[in-house]
Amino acid sequence: MYTATVEVFSDQSNAAVMRHPGRKYPGVLVQGDTLQSLCAAAESCCKQLHDSLNEDASARMVELRDHLRSLVNHYKAVLGEHKIPLPFSDIPSV
Numbered sequence: 850m851y852t853a854t855v856e857v858f859s860d861q862s863n864a865a866v867m868r869h870p871g872r873k874y875p876g877v878l879v880q881g882d883t884l885q886s887l888c889a890a891a892e893s894c895c896k897q898l899h900d901s902l903n904e905d906a907s908a909r910m911v912e913l914r915d916h917l918r919s920l921v922n923h924y925k926a927v928l929g930e931h932k933i934p935l936p937f938s939d940i941p942s943v
Contacts, residue, residue: 850931881924882936888917 858866858875863883868875879887891914899907928935 880936881921881928884917884924885921885937888914888921891917 853870855870856868856875858868863880865878866875867878891910895907895910895914898910902910925935925939
């Protein structure tokens with residue numbers, strides 16, 4: 850871990866806009882629990898809509914779900930490396 854100065858354009862809760870040093874464009878900081886919630890919603894959509902969507906729409910939904918899941922997995926790994934508890938339950942819902 851290290852400390853860096855970032856440019857903060859907005860500090861709105863769950864949508865802070867900031868630019869990390871060395872980056873051309875700002876990014877949006879999404880809190881971990883919100884990220885997990887978005888991922889869970891995408892997973893639920895994939896399950897519920899799999900058979901009713903056309904093949905292209907289904908593939909796009911799976912792509913969205915997989916990207917969100919990748920971000921959640923990275924978030925969990927980084928917090929684990931620093932021994933920081935997750936801000937959400939890691940137990941899959943039934």
